[in-house]
Amino acid sequence: MTISLHMRYRGPVPLQAPLLVTAHVTGTDERKTFVTGSIATERAANTPLVEADGVFLAPTPEVARALFPAFDNAE
Secondary structure, X not given: OEEEEEEEEOOOOOOOOOEEEEEEEEEEXXXXXXXXXXXXXXXXXXXXXXXXXXXXEOOOHHHHHHHOXXXXXXX
């Protein structure tokens, strides 16, 4: 589940151009996962057009069952 997601647009993202999307887990703390990512064009892979960082929380099994009952019987 998303706790926070912060995006910074560094330049316009062109339409119909091949893009390179990367993401990396930068850390964890119990149920929290910290992630950074970026979007660039394939032609200029080292020039990010969008940079982002986020914090995500893995719900407890009880909360997951309450929020997503369809997945409770997926096994």
